[in-house]
Amino acid sequence: MKIKNVVLVLAVVMFSYVVSAQKVEVDTKVSTVHWLGKKIGGEHDGYIKLKSGQLVMKGDKIVSGSFIMDMNSITNTDIEDAEYSQKLVGHLKSDDFFGVASYPTAKFIITKSTKFKNGKATVFGELTIKNKTESISFDVEKSASAYVAKIDVDRAKFDVRYGSDSFFDNLGDKVIDDIFTLTLNLVTD
Numbered sequence: 001m002k003i004k005n006v007v008l009v010l011a012v013v014m015f016s017y018v019v020s021a022q023k024v025e026v027d028t029k030v031s032t033v034h035w036l037g038k039k040i041g042g043e044h045d046g047y048i049k050l051k052s053g054q055l056v057m058k059g060d061k062i063v064s065g066s067f068i069m070d071m072n073s074i075t076n077t078d079i080e081d082a083e084y085s086q087k088l089v090g091h092l093k094s095d096d097f098f099g100v101a102s103y104p105t106a107k108f109i110i111t112k113s114t115k116f117k118n119g120k121a122t123v124f125g126e127l128t129i130k131n132k133t134e135s136i137s138f139d140v141e142k143s144a145s146a147y148v149a150k151i152d153v154d155r156a157k158f159d160v161r162y163g164s165d166s167f168f169d170n171l172g173d174k175v176i177d178d179i180f181t182l183t184l185n186l187v188t189d
Contacts, residue, residue: 122138
């Protein structure tokens, strides 16, 4: 009799968890991923489109979720000369950087988060770029149906080597910072 009671309690707990968790889709048409890379004497920036994304919410907490970035969609917005801008984009897509022919997507899988307090929470998860996965965390701000985060990514951990003094010596003023920033603005339906 006791085993049946334990099973019944576990079933009720699991059912109430499933019922109270809500999956929300990220609107990929209005959500943005802005990238910023710095080097000695300058910086470049642009956007990467989202292929998909969803968040699973339980009350005031993100319990899981993921988003996938289309690395082939990477753009540059700071260079006005169209030819030079496309040259940079081509270089970013090449094997020197993100190798989009072999690795067309990057993804982030949320493993847990803290509760939102005053509109802010910390998200933990696994970022995969070029088939290399690293655990990262970052702060998220929630405003209505938008989730905004600024993520500093160490490209050296993902084997993005070009111009990195983590891999090459004597680069002088050709060094490109290992840390690049992704600013997410995820808007849910």
